[in-house]
Amino acid sequence: MPNILPIKIERPNQYMLKTTWTTNEEFVILLSVLRENCPCAQCQGETIMGTHYAFPMLQIAKPGQNSLKQIVPVGNYALQFFWEDEHTTGIYTWEYLYSLCTSYSLRSDEIEKLLESERQKS
Template identity: 45%
Template sequence: MDARPTNITLNKAEAYLEITWSDDKVCQYPLSHLREACPCVECRGGHQFMGMEHAPDNLLMLQPARNYNMSELHPIGNYALQPVWDDGHDTGIYTWEYLRHLCP
């Protein structure tokens, strides 16, 4: 994947993450849906369910267990974001490839 984020905005009031990509595509990710798509081993149910082949095909088709908000958002190197969720969960690392795949 060649596209990289050029702007990342966390809108806590309206509960979405917006990413503008280097190819000018703009993606708005509802926070609750993004939380349900957490790529960590705990949320995926084990190492055998890790990787892009197990990524949701349509973020908006996920059924969030509840409304989630993001309390913090940390960049991880030049390749990912690590959110801290209001339920205390903070082990998911969302790579650029994964976020672009999830773009609604």
């Protein structure tokens, strides 16, 4: 996957992330999907000397865990997400982010449905 980079990162609302890439592709994914796939050692477990250690207790949902406080670029290769529950150790490289986007991107009718239910709530 040579040089696929994000051109634009947007937050259309509280729970979606929209990304635009150098391939001219656009993806909208749910923040909860990003959080569930947090690549940090705490969330994914850690492999030490060939043994994989998982941390299943961290699967318990915490308030604010799918809400984003801030997105900060890391060098020119990744984004770091700051979540409302103070979890900040997830570094999402372009390659990882792109693979999540292509795997989990919402179809336009799904986005429309979500926005519609949002409008009805308010």
